[in-house]
Structure formats: structure tokens, C-alpha cells
Amino acid sequence: MKKILVMVGLSAVLGAGPVFAGIAEDINKSTGSNLGAVATDQAKGKASSEANKSIAAKLNKRLLAESRKNQCSFKSGTDVLEKGCDDKSKRLANVIVEIKKSLQSKGQTGFKFVVSGHTDSSGDAAKNKELSLRRAQVMMKELIAKGVSKDDIEAVGMGSEKMLVKPDDTPAKKAKNRRYEVQIRF
16 A cells, blocks of 8 residues: 555656656566556546646637627527527637647547536526526537537536626626536536
């Protein structure tokens, strides 16, 4: 057990670089096990996870900006889109497809685009959560129709849990909270 803890500690300090690989090989020889390989794999996994967080933060900033720039409106209290959404959803879909291609060209896998629906704080919280999910699903279908793969995207309803403006006590503030956002998750 102490050997494992030492290896995990070393992997955290040294990372999975060539120096650590040499140490891992020495430990494998001296212990007759693959303990060094296990620690190396753990270090690589941690480094990959940290890299994914960094990539996600950068991409989510871009996706959030594009989502806000290309907002489609819904008829009040429904999941029915107002007219004028085609160009906006096409632009947003193009950005998603471009990001997917870029990630794949770099060997990235294991990601999903998430469309989250949001409402203002008016009305019943449970109904708002349901409405926000239905709106997110409508936008997801729009994005799929514009070229995003159905396997790469999912919808979630947030209701008024993540308001942009608090309190939303004016019509303008309420309008800012009624939105959808697209983000990437690894």
C-alpha cells in the first residue's frame, strides 16, 4: 500500500514525463509488478483531465458568446419558436460543427454539446423547469436539422436556477433570463 501511495505521489509531482517513466520502469523491475505503469497511467489521466478542463473553458466562452449572439425567441409560455430563427440556428450549428471537427482533428473524443434552456423567475418553478427543457429540446432539434449530429448533442432544462440577472423584476431583466445556451462537456 505504501508503494502505491508513493507512486501516486510521485506521479502527481513528476507528471508522466520521460524522467518519471524511467523511475516507473525501475520500480517495476524492483517490485516485479506493473505498479510504475499504473502510476504513469494515473498521471496521464490526470493531465488529460486538466487539459480537457482548459479546452472546455476556452470553447465554452466561444459557445456562450455565439449562443447569445444567435438567440431565437419563443412565443410566451410555450416552446414554439418565433419567426426569424433559421439564420441564427444555422450560424450556431456551423460553430458547433466547426468546433467538433477541430477537436476531432486533434484526437479529442468523449465530448458532448449541451443545450440548456433557462427561464425567468415568474410562475411555478417546476413548470418553468419543464418549459426550459422543452425549449432546449426544440433548439436541439433545430441544430440537428442544421447539421449537428444527434449523437453529439443533448438538452437540459434549468428553469430559473442560473439567472443572468438577479432580481429579474423588470420586463427587460426577465427577457435576459429567458434564453438557451450551448456548452461543451467532456
